[in-house]
Amino acid sequence: MQRRDLRVILISLIVSFVLTGTKFAAWFLTHSVAILSDALESIINVVAGAFACYSIYLTRKPKDENHPYGHGKVEFFSIGFEGAMIFIAGCLILFKAGQYFFIPTELNKLDKGVWLIAGTTLANLLLGLFLAREGKKLNSMTITGNGQHIMTDVYSSLGLIAALLIIHFTGWKWIDPAASALMGVLILRQGYQLLRTSISGLMDETDMRVVDKVIQVLSAHRGERWIDVHNMRVQQYGNNYHIDCHLTLPYYLELSDAHEELKAIERLVNDAFSSGEVEFFIHTDPCIPSCCHYCQMQNCPVRQEAFSGLIEWKRENVLPNRKHGE
Numbered sequence: 001m002q003r004r005d006l007r008v009i010l011i012s013l014i015v016s017f018v019l020t021g022t023k024f025a026a027w028f029l030t031h032s033v034a035i036l037s038d039a040l041e042s043i044i045n046v047v048a049g050a051f052a053c054y055s056i057y058l059t060r061k062p063k064d065e066n067h068p069y070g071h072g073k074v075e076f077f078s079i080g081f082e083g084a085m086i087f088i089a090g091c092l093i094l095f096k097a098g099q100y101f102f103i104p105t106e107l108n109k110l111d112k113g114v115w116l117i118a119g120t121t122l123a124n125l126l127l128g129l130f131l132a133r134e135g136k137k138l139n140s141m142t143i144t145g146n147g148q149h150i151m152t153d154v155y156s157s158l159g160l161i162a163a164l165l166i167i168h169f170t171g172w173k174w175i176d177p178a179a180s181a182l183m184g185v186l187i188l189r190q191g192y193q194l195l196r197t198s199i200s201g202l203m204d205e206t207d208m209r210v211v212d213k214v215i216q217v218l219s220a221h222r223g224e225r226w227i228d229v230h231n232m233r234v235q236q237y238g239n240n241y242h243i244d245c246h247l248t249l250p251y252y253l254e255l256s257d258a259h260e261e262l263k264a265i266e267r268l269v270n271d272a273f274s275s276g277e278v279e280f281f282i283h284t285d286p287c288i289p290s291c292c293h294y295c296q297m298q299n300c301p302v303r304q305e306a307f308s309g310l311i312e313w314k315r316e317n318v319l320p321n322r323k324h325g326e
Helices: 002-030 033-059 074-102 110-138 141-170 175-202 208-220 255-272 289-294
Strands: 228-237 240-249 278-286
Touching (some): 002 110, 002 141, 033 110, 033 175, 074 141, 240 255
Parallel strands (some): 240 278
């Protein structure tokens, strides 16, 4: 898995390096500030790709005494670094666009520039789709974030091609800095989104999609002795997850029986998250008489109330730190 991750990101790094050189060649040929903006953004692809290589290498290192939860959090640093670099590039692009509004530059050989940018756009499109597919398959936040950045580059390049064609056929040179300014705004937006994702991960913001998936798995295979699940918390470390929760079991179970129930939950969820590892820390709570009306154990020897129906597990009653019905 580690070799595949590194191979994917190395492909991205090499392709980005070649395309960046091509875009700078197009800028030297045309002197277009819009093409320069596209080339500057591509430099970020190369720098972010290099950082992502190290990030993936570190993420796959095993847990140790100093990192008991593993090294997966570095992926959020990787995305934050990429977002910060993109944000800086957006500011620089806006600055250069403002300069060219007041000090216009003569444009040359726009037809050749269009063909060069069109070629790099097609290559970036194929690379972005490849990274999106592999990132989803490998459940790698670094590869997925890199793919999103590449696809943003594709969209901005398509707008750049349209602007260059308009300039070529109309002679409206003011479109060049205007297109550059628009690209700068779009790049700033992408940088903000990546920074937002990074901060959310570092602050252990709950991913409700993961919570819903865990609840769905547990509900579909609900054991007879699993009276309720509550106080669930999810933390992500790379493509691995750490989940805390409380599980209410019949109070008279022997310790070995309770342990088997916990292992069954751990196996179920790990099978559902096949692309990563899920580590469960489960605190067991003993049942109380008020649990009887939703406890599904048919032959419970200490039942004090008749069974009235299961309580559906959902966010509202799985996340709070209280037994169901309280």
